[in-house]
Every structure is written in structure tokens, then in C-alpha cells.
Amino acid sequence: MTVVKPAGPSFEHHHSGIGIQCARPRISWQYEPVKQHESVYDWSQTAYELEIVSTDETQASSYLHRVDGEESILVPWPAQCSALRSRECRRVRIRGYGRYKTSRAPDAACQEDRSEWSDWAVVEAGLLDASDWGEAVMITLSEPFQLNSDGSARPLTFRKCFESLEGTGSVTRARLYATSHGVYRATLNGSTVGDQGMSPGWQSFKKRLHYQVYDVTSLLLLGGPNTLTFDVGPGWYASALTWELTRFCYGKSLGLLARLEIDVEGLDETIVVCSDPSWRATTSSVLSSEIYGGETFDQARVSQIRKGSEEVLWRDTKRSDELVAPLTSPEAPPVRVTAHIPAVSITKARRSKHIIDFGQNIAGRVLVKHLLRPAGHQVTFRHAEVLTDGELETRPLREAHATDTIICDGTLLHNWHPLFTFHGFRYVEVDGWTPEDPETPLTTESIVAEVMHCDMERTGTFYCSNDEINRLHENAVGGMRSNFLSIPSECSSRDERLGWTGDINIFAPVATFLYDTVGMLRNWLEDLCADQMMDEHEHWQKGVVPLFVPCLPRHTPSLMPNGVWGDAAVMVPWQLFMQSGDVALLGRQYDSMKQYLEHGVRRGSDGLWHPEQWQFGDWLDPNAPVNDSGRGRTDGTFVADCYLVQSTKIVAMVAERLGNTAEARNFQSMSQDLLSAFQNKYITPCGLIVPDSPTALALAIAFDLTPSPQAAVSRLSRSLRTNDFRITTGFVGTAHLLHSLSKSNMTNLAYQMLLSKSVPSLLYPVRMGATTIWERWDAIKPDGTVNQGSMTSFNHHALGSCVSWLHEYAGGIKALSPGWKTFAVKPEINRALTWVEVGFESPYGRIESRWELDGDSFVMMVLVPPNTHALVSLPNGVEEQLDEQGGREKWFGSGRYRFEAVYTRADEEIEAILPPWGRAEY
Structure with missing residues (x-):
């Protein structure tokens, strides 16, 4: 009997397998219950079969491969199966074998299952070697490059007309491989190629350059000439960038690199059209275009280009003099x-x-x-x-x-x-x-x-009985969408839109839950590694992580060692590993992590950050001066030291995962030494932490930095109450505040902070009409005026880090092992809400947790996907047990479960500590 069917497969972290830059891609799949068998429990894979079929008719072959075991995520390409060659296409499908139960009863018998075959998936390699580009070269206009009156680059149109395919058989396969120095749009015979925008995106163009692969089989004409056209604008390659508005950071001229391959029925040889000096070029119908400035379009120029004579309008091209970095297809979705x-x-x-x-x-x-x-x-x-x-x-x-x-x-x-x-x-x-x-x-x-x-796949959802909390969560979703356009930027509107490392470090737990960001952020981490080790700047210390990535060549302000921002080299890969289970990702980033700890931190004599190194700290703490956003209540060096201790712990765990036992011991010893130095520096003999701010206390609790956590918890509670539950944390503190309260069994206080009506508060922007996360808690004042600070973006995801608490505590789901093979379901409930529902598309399938509270009646529903196990815990305040031994937590295999119990806790409101004259006005 077949009770599950495999979904997928997918390759590496691509949902489309065409044009991947990998000869032996790893394969992943999920299992979905067959509808009539949704009551199946504890389904676990015991073996799988892979069938791999070549689509090359000249050497057609089929390979069947069976492996015993539970692994279904990122399993290796079979060693006995030949690697993909450039441009080679294979079809892959899988079948699983497993055991399951038809009842939740402890004594229910296990039954054997063999699934149906999955649907076929296609994987096709891109151009894996530089030589595969053949005669294609980066071309540009042969005459002097034209600039607009403001100094911006004039966009170009490149064109190539090639011979008719008339008289031949049908086109069986056609692929266009393309990239540019600038941003391009391709058309073939008047039809736009692909549905992508802003290609090839933004990379560290001196180190690497993405190319895209398009299936253009249906766009070629069998009768009449074919015309391939590219419009190329400055994009990130030549636009004015950063607040310094520096143009031509990577090169002085726009360029195009393309290769079109056409296979025709009945022809032995592939027809190839390459970018070379035989192409023609002219100025585009887009007169000017820059990332910050916008675009000017001349409608009349379109017909001029279409109808203009070859001699009058079109100009010669030449091979570009600009450096062409190594070419690679992106891991990120377009x-x-x-x-x-x-x-x-x-x-x-x-x-x-x-x-x-x-x-x-x-x-x-x-x-x-x-x-x-x-x-x-x-x-x-x-x-x-x-x-x-x-x-x-x-x-x-x-x-x-x-x-x-x-x-x-x-x-x-x-x-x-x-x-x-x-x-x-x-x-x-x-x-x-x-x-x-x-x-x-x-x-x-x-x-x-x-x-x-x-275009990342949406993976995480959250809904509850409070519309304002739902709006806060959707604001975080919208803020993330707006700032994941090619790179993880900090904002999408002003003269920055840069890949600030601190912002994504703080937001990564939310980002990796809401969307499948693994491919996109792996892609960005490649640029982080490249820029971390660049050698083009005389003031640069290799190993220092730039403040933003990609880092512009010779941009001195970004070349500054800094805690939290630099720690992205360690923490972002670790977060991706926990979400995906991809150990190879850790291996790829390990050297970058070590370089950061060994060379990227300016240390004092105690091994912690040097106290004279300026730090961003708890950036945009609402107590900081309006135009001095790093000077808040929490010393920046303290914040940086907290992250340094935590990063060192993580690198020790990474080394252990990678089998580097000696290095793991060294980093573990280093982390212990740093922890001792931290406690000697910042914690008094009676357990108080200096500085005594909510951010400092939350960090100490979150990262287990204090030997007296109860003292820190008590101080944190008092601080929040004396501030009338106002939010007093910036970028860093906000990411940890609610988590540290729930970690300390103070979830009622976390709910009170979440729902506070003080100004400012977590929900204050929602009440002021925000539809995305603001850069400042008070970007708009209560009187409706815009905050006068120069850092006042209204679409800035960093402060949205707080919504991870909704996923992990209010909803109650959290990975226990990398890739969600095992996970916890342990909601923290409160009578302020009557229901909460959280869902997550894990690598193994959909996870759901929903709880409802009606008076004293508590109901919890859990969905566990096949081939995983969940540790389900009843929340505090629920009297019932999960097993006969009185346990409040229990492991469950796959299936849909419902738990009913009595909730007895009152969840009374916590009083603020106010002066005799009452609440202060903001």
C-alpha cells in the first residue's frame, strides 16, 4: 500500500535545475501523504531509489541507485553515476521506502511502504568552465563612451542579426547564456527573454560575475532572419552609489557578454551566436538610468532604433578593456x-x-x-x-x-x-x-x-487573534521582500540600499523562517568572502568583514572592523545551516569565519574588542541623539564583546561539525577565556551587569554570559516596568529582548511588552499606519511629523527581528537539529490572545502548530511532516500530561495531532513602576 508520494526532487538549493553551476548536484525531496491515507503516523524513510536518465540521444543511459537510510535532504549525487558536463541535461526521479503506523496507539504495528515514483525533474548544467564560452567576449561601443550632462552613463542597445533557420528541421533546444557590465534586458525577435529583472544583479564585480541561462527554444524563427537585442543600463556597475554618490565604481564602460546555442533537428553541429565585434550598438531608448536617480525613457527613440538604417544609427563594437571576473551562475533565485x-x-x-x-x-x-x-x-x-x-x-x-x-x-x-x-x-x-x-x-x-x-519560496506564516500583531508580522514580511532584491539591503528608498552586514545578521532568523533564503544568502556570502579577502585597498586588513557587502572598491568608510556587523561572517552561515542542514555551506564559509576571529577583530589586551575601536553598538536605540544613532544607553563595545563571545562559541561548534577536532578545542578554549574576560570586565561581584540597560541585560541572558542570570532577569524586569513598557532597544537589543524574557520564564512580561500602548512601543508604528518595518521606532512622531534624523527609512527590516519571538514562543516551533529533522513544539500562551497559528515549510515538509484558548479550555493542533520527529510540550498553565508517567513533553513522529486540556493560569497584567504623578507624555 502506498501512503506517501515524494515531491520534488530539487537540486542544491535551486527550485529550477536549469543552468546550475555544479557537476554533481546534491538532491533533496519531501514526502506528502496520499490523500486517502492522511491518518498515517510515524512515517520514516528506510531507503530510497534514484533514477537518473540522460536526455542526450547520442549516449542515452539510465542509472538506478538505491541507498538504505533516512536521509532525504541534500543527498550526494551517486558516486557511480557520471558527473554532468557543461550544458548536459539529465532527468531525475526518486522513490522512497519506509515504515509507518495507522494508529497512535503505542502498541500499533509498523507496516512497510514503498512510495510511487516522484514526477521527473530536470537538471541541466550551465557553462562550468571559462572555455565553454568559446569565442564570446565582453563587448562595448567602439567609439568614446557617451555620458549624460549629469555625468551618468548613457544606456546602450546591442544587436545581432543572424542567418535564417529556414529549410532546417525544428529547433530542439536553444539556450541563451548572458551577462553584462551593467543591468540588461534581452529580446529575441521582439519578444522579451525570460521574466527576470535587474539581471545580473549585484556582485563583487571585481571578483565574480553572474550569468543567466534562458530557454529560448520557442522564440526562434524558422523562416526569416533572427534578431537578438540587448539593452544595457548602468545598474550597480556604473550608477552613483552610497551616500558619496560615486559613479563607475567597477568600470568605466557598459558591456555585454552573450552566447546563444541552437540545436536543430537533422543538424549534427550546434549553431552558435557569440557576442563579438561583429555586433552593432547604439544609444538606447532609455536616455538615462541610475539606481538612486531613476530613469528617463524616450518613446520616439524606440521606433528610431527599430527603423533606423544600419549605416546612420548603428555603430561598431569592440572587445571591452574592462576586467571580466570569473563567471558563475547564481545560487539565488532571480x-x-x-x-x-x-x-x-x-x-x-x-x-x-x-x-x-x-x-x-x-x-x-x-x-x-x-x-x-x-x-x-x-x-x-x-x-x-x-x-x-x-x-x-x-x-x-x-x-x-x-x-x-x-x-x-x-x-x-x-x-x-x-x-x-x-x-x-x-x-x-x-x-x-x-x-x-x-x-x-x-x-x-x-x-x-x-x-x-x-523570487524566493515563502516558507513561514503566522496569524493570531490580534489584528495589530498580525499587521506587525506582515510589516516584517513586507520589509523583507523590499530588501531582498539581489542582495539583503537595509532599505530600498534612499541613497544607500546597501548590503549592511549588521542588518542581515540581526534579521537572519526571521528571514530564514519567512522565506527559503538559503540559496540567496549563500550567494551573498560568496561576496562577503571575496570582499573580506580583497587586496585592492591600502588601508585594508584582510579578514575584516566590510560594513556592507558587496563592498565598493576603495570605499574607505566601509572598511572598519565592527562587532555585530563583522559577526555576520559567523552567524549568518550558522543560521542557514540550522535551517537547511547544509554542512557543506559551513565548510565553504569556515575559512571566512576563522579569518574574522583571527584577523578581523581589533582586540585589546584581554582578547575582547579594543575599547578605542568605535562601534555601531545598539544602533538607533530610541534614547540616542537624533543624528548620533550609535550613542544610546548601551556601550557599543559591550555589545560587540557579547557578539564576539557568541561567535567564538559558534566557530568552535562549526569546527566540530566539520571534523576539525583540534581547532574545535582551540576555539572552545578561546571562548571560555573570552567569557571569563567578559565577566571580569562587565559583571560586578553581586551579579549586576554594567551597563544596566535592557539591551545589555537581554544580551547577557540570550548568550548565557552571566553567572547570575536571575539577577539579570530581575534587573531587566524592573527596567521595563520603570520605563512603562516603552521600547528602549535599538537594532541589536530588539532582536533579543522578548526571547530573553521567555527564556527566563517571564513570557507574561514579553506579551505585555508586545502589546504595550506606550510611545514608542513594538506596535506603535502599526498604530501610526506603518505597512512595513520602520528604521526608527518613532520615524513618525505622535503629532504626525517625520522624525528629523537623517536615518529615517520607512522600509527597513532590522527592527522586524522581534517577530521571530512570534514564531518560536507564541507559535512555539523551533528546530532542535539542523534542517528541522527534529523540532520542538512548545507554545508560550497568554490570555491576551485567544488563538495563534504558525506554519513552516521545512526541508522535510510542512510543520504546523495552532493553539486555541476559550475560557479554561485549551486545544493544541500539531502537524509533523513525514521523516521527522517533534518534541511536543504542553505550555505552562496546562494541568494535563502527555503520557502515563506524568511527562509534560513527548516525542511524536509524522502525523496530525490534537491535544485538549484545561488552562488554569490567570495571566494577570504586570504593573508598571511609575512616579506618583503618573505616566509621562512622550
Whole structure:
């Protein structure tokens, strides 16, 4: 009897196996219950079979491979099966064998199961070696490179017409391999190639460059000539970047590298079209484009390019003089448009302009569905996140103009959007197009917002009985989406949009739960390693982790050793390992981790951070001066030292996992020495911690840094109560505050902090109308004015780190072993909520936990996926036991379970400690 069916398989961390940069990809799959057998329990794999079939008809072969064991995640490519060659395609399917029970009864007999075969999955290697590119070279315009009046690079259009395929058989396979110095869009015979945007993304372009692979079989013409065209804009390669607005950080000219391979029925040889000096180029219909500045589009130029003569319009190309870094296909999923947001309202602003409200802060672009205006007429779209007095508030953008312009040609324009840029916005100010226009009036139907980000699979969900908490969680989801566009950036609107290492270090537990980020962040970590070891800067100490990655060459402000930010080299890989179980990822990052601890930390005589090294610390603590965001209540060196001790512990565990026993002992000894130095430096004989701030106390509890945790807990509780449950933590403290309370059996206080109505508080931005996470807790003041600080983004995921508490404690699910092979279900409940539901698509399948509270009646429902085990615990306040021995926790195999009990705890509100005159106004 078949009770489960394998889903997948997938390869490495790709959901699509086409064009991967790996000759022996690891294979993963899940098991899903067959519908009529959903009551199956304790299903565990005992063996699996892989069938691998070559699709090359000249050497067709099939390979069947059986392995005994439970492993179904990242299993090795069979050693006896030949590796993939460049461009080679194989089909793979799997079948599992297992044991299961049809009853939860302890004495229920185990039964044997052999699953059906999975569906076939296709894996195809990309160009694995530099020689596979053949004659393709990076090309650019042969004449002097054109600049706009503001000094920005003029985008280019490259074109190649190649011979007709008429008279041959049908096209059986066609692949386009492409990349650029800049950002590109490809078209073949007038059809856009692929559905990606902003390719090839942002990498450390001096060290590596991504290429993309496209299946273009259906786009080729069998009769008539074929035309392959690329538009290339500056992108991250040549745009003005960082607050210093430095252009051409990686090179002085835009370029294109492409290889088209066409297999035709009846032809022995593959037809190849390569980028070389035979291609032609001209200036694009996009007159200007930069990441921060926006884009200008000349509608008339489109027909000029299409109809222009070869001699008059098109120019020669040449091989580019720019360095072409080693080429690799990305591990990250591509940037795509993942949603369309309709306009909520259009209101009139000053000087005949109009403001469109899309109702949600996003990263992306506008899509103009139809527009008809006279030739030469200009329509501009300026983007911002908030309004002041009904007008666009652009001060938080600093030097980012975030303005797109259409120069009309008198014909109808359909479905226009910028090609080479994106914006962070909720509001768009439109000039030159009004609701009164006779032909195509501006309406909520004529323009939409397109959400753009790396197209990662959504894995984590959370819902509860409190709408404000749900909105807080969705704000974290929206903030993450907006800041995972090619890299994990800190914001999507102003003149930064950089891969700040501290922000992702803090947010990684949430990111890896909400979305399948393993491929995307593995990809980014490659750039971290490259930049950590770069040798192009005279002030650079190898091993120091840049403040943001990719790090711009010769950008001195980012080349500063710093705790928390540097610790991303250790903690982000460890978080990815715990989510995915990918030991190879640790092996790949281990040298980077060691380099950070051995060379990337400026140490004092005690081995901790040197006290004269400036630190970001608990960045944007609400108590810090408005334009001195690192000078909060918690000493920055203290924060950095907490993370240094924890990172050293983690590296010891990594070394142990990798089998480096001697190094594991060395790092473990180092961590003990650092812990002793930390306690001597910061903890008094009576157990008090200096500094005595919520962030300091939360860190000491979270990282087990104090020998007297109860003293720290008592001080933390008093501090929160005397502050009337206001939030007083910045980026770092917020990530640990609620966790440290629940870890210390003070979940009621954690709930009270979560639900506090003080100003500011965790829910204060929600009550002020936020649709994403703000950079500051009080980015908008209670009177509605925008905070005057220069660090005032309204789509900045770092403070969203607090929602991991909702997953791990309110919902109660947490991995116990890497990859969620075993996990805990232990919700922390409180009468402030009547139900909570959390779900997670683990590597093994879906996990669910839901609890409901109706008076004293408590119900908990749990879903455990096949081939895993869950340690289920009843929450505090529930009187019943889970087994005959009176135990309150018990292991369960796969299946759907329901538990009913009586909840007796009162969950009374904790009183604030206030002065006699009562609460202070904010």
C-alpha cells in the first residue's frame, strides 16, 4: 500500500535545475501523504531509489541507485553515476521506502511502504568552465563612451542579426547564456527573454560575475532572419552609489557578454551566436538610468532604433578593456515581479500634480498600462514612502531623486515600466498626466505598482487573534521582500540600499523562517568572502568583514572592523545551516569565519574588542541623539564583546561539525577565556551587569554570559516596568529582548511588552499606519511629523527581528537539529490572545502548530511532516500530561495531532513602576 508520494526532487538549493553551476548536484525531496491515507503516523524513510536518465540521444543511459537510510535532504549525487558536463541535461526521479503506523496507539504495528515514483525533474548544467564560452567576449561601443550632462552613463542597445533557420528541421533546444557590465534586458525577435529583472544583479564585480541561462527554444524563427537585442543600463556597475554618490565604481564602460546555442533537428553541429565585434550598438531608448536617480525613457527613440538604417544609427563594437571576473551562475533565485498592487486613491497636489497612494510600502516600480500624450510631452513619476501635509515627503530620501520620466511621441504607449532601476515607495507624485486628460486619463486602472524581489519560496506564516500583531508580522514580511532584491539591503528608498552586514545578521532568523533564503544568502556570502579577502585597498586588513557587502572598491568608510556587523561572517552561515542542514555551506564559509576571529577583530589586551575601536553598538536605540544613532544607553563595545563571545562559541561548534577536532578545542578554549574576560570586565561581584540597560541585560541572558542570570532577569524586569513598557532597544537589543524574557520564564512580561500602548512601543508604528518595518521606532512622531534624523527609512527590516519571538514562543516551533529533522513544539500562551497559528515549510515538509484558548479550555493542533520527529510540550498553565508517567513533553513522529486540556493560569497584567504623578507624555 502506498501512503506517501515524494515531491520534488530539487537540486542544491535551486527550485529550477536549469543552468546550475555544479557537476554533481546534491538532491533533496519531501514526502506528502496520499490523500486517502492522511491518518498515517510515524512515517520514516528506510531507503530510497534514484533514477537518473540522460536526455542526450547520442549516449542515452539510465542509472538506478538505491541507498538504505533516512536521509532525504541534500543527498550526494551517486558516486557511480557520471558527473554532468557543461550544458548536459539529465532527468531525475526518486522513490522512497519506509515504515509507518495507522494508529497512535503505542502498541500499533509498523507496516512497510514503498512510495510511487516522484514526477521527473530536470537538471541541466550551465557553462562550468571559462572555455565553454568559446569565442564570446565582453563587448562595448567602439567609439568614446557617451555620458549624460549629469555625468551618468548613457544606456546602450546591442544587436545581432543572424542567418535564417529556414529549410532546417525544428529547433530542439536553444539556450541563451548572458551577462553584462551593467543591468540588461534581452529580446529575441521582439519578444522579451525570460521574466527576470535587474539581471545580473549585484556582485563583487571585481571578483565574480553572474550569468543567466534562458530557454529560448520557442522564440526562434524558422523562416526569416533572427534578431537578438540587448539593452544595457548602468545598474550597480556604473550608477552613483552610497551616500558619496560615486559613479563607475567597477568600470568605466557598459558591456555585454552573450552566447546563444541552437540545436536543430537533422543538424549534427550546434549553431552558435557569440557576442563579438561583429555586433552593432547604439544609444538606447532609455536616455538615462541610475539606481538612486531613476530613469528617463524616450518613446520616439524606440521606433528610431527599430527603423533606423544600419549605416546612420548603428555603430561598431569592440572587445571591452574592462576586467571580466570569473563567471558563475547564481545560487539565488532571480529578481522577478511577484505581485501587482492597485492604486488606492489619486489626489490633487500642488501645481497641478497628483499623488497616487498604493496603500502599501514596496520595492519595485510603476507599470503604466496606457498613456497617450503629444510628441515631446513629459510625464514624471517621483517616488516616496510618506506624505507631509498631503505632499510628497522626500527629505528621508536624501540625495536619491527616485524620479522616472517618459518623453512621449504622440502614439499610444502600452505597459511601460523602467528597465534598469527600482524604487522604495508607497506614494508616487505624477506630473504631466491628470485625470482630466481626454485620451488616456490618469485613473486607478491605468497605473499599478509592481513588487520586485528575489523570487524566493515563502516558507513561514503566522496569524493570531490580534489584528495589530498580525499587521506587525506582515510589516516584517513586507520589509523583507523590499530588501531582498539581489542582495539583503537595509532599505530600498534612499541613497544607500546597501548590503549592511549588521542588518542581515540581526534579521537572519526571521528571514530564514519567512522565506527559503538559503540559496540567496549563500550567494551573498560568496561576496562577503571575496570582499573580506580583497587586496585592492591600502588601508585594508584582510579578514575584516566590510560594513556592507558587496563592498565598493576603495570605499574607505566601509572598511572598519565592527562587532555585530563583522559577526555576520559567523552567524549568518550558522543560521542557514540550522535551517537547511547544509554542512557543506559551513565548510565553504569556515575559512571566512576563522579569518574574522583571527584577523578581523581589533582586540585589546584581554582578547575582547579594543575599547578605542568605535562601534555601531545598539544602533538607533530610541534614547540616542537624533543624528548620533550609535550613542544610546548601551556601550557599543559591550555589545560587540557579547557578539564576539557568541561567535567564538559558534566557530568552535562549526569546527566540530566539520571534523576539525583540534581547532574545535582551540576555539572552545578561546571562548571560555573570552567569557571569563567578559565577566571580569562587565559583571560586578553581586551579579549586576554594567551597563544596566535592557539591551545589555537581554544580551547577557540570550548568550548565557552571566553567572547570575536571575539577577539579570530581575534587573531587566524592573527596567521595563520603570520605563512603562516603552521600547528602549535599538537594532541589536530588539532582536533579543522578548526571547530573553521567555527564556527566563517571564513570557507574561514579553506579551505585555508586545502589546504595550506606550510611545514608542513594538506596535506603535502599526498604530501610526506603518505597512512595513520602520528604521526608527518613532520615524513618525505622535503629532504626525517625520522624525528629523537623517536615518529615517520607512522600509527597513532590522527592527522586524522581534517577530521571530512570534514564531518560536507564541507559535512555539523551533528546530532542535539542523534542517528541522527534529523540532520542538512548545507554545508560550497568554490570555491576551485567544488563538495563534504558525506554519513552516521545512526541508522535510510542512510543520504546523495552532493553539486555541476559550475560557479554561485549551486545544493544541500539531502537524509533523513525514521523516521527522517533534518534541511536543504542553505550555505552562496546562494541568494535563502527555503520557502515563506524568511527562509534560513527548516525542511524536509524522502525523496530525490534537491535544485538549484545561488552562488554569490567570495571566494577570504586570504593573508598571511609575512616579506618583503618573505616566509621562512622550
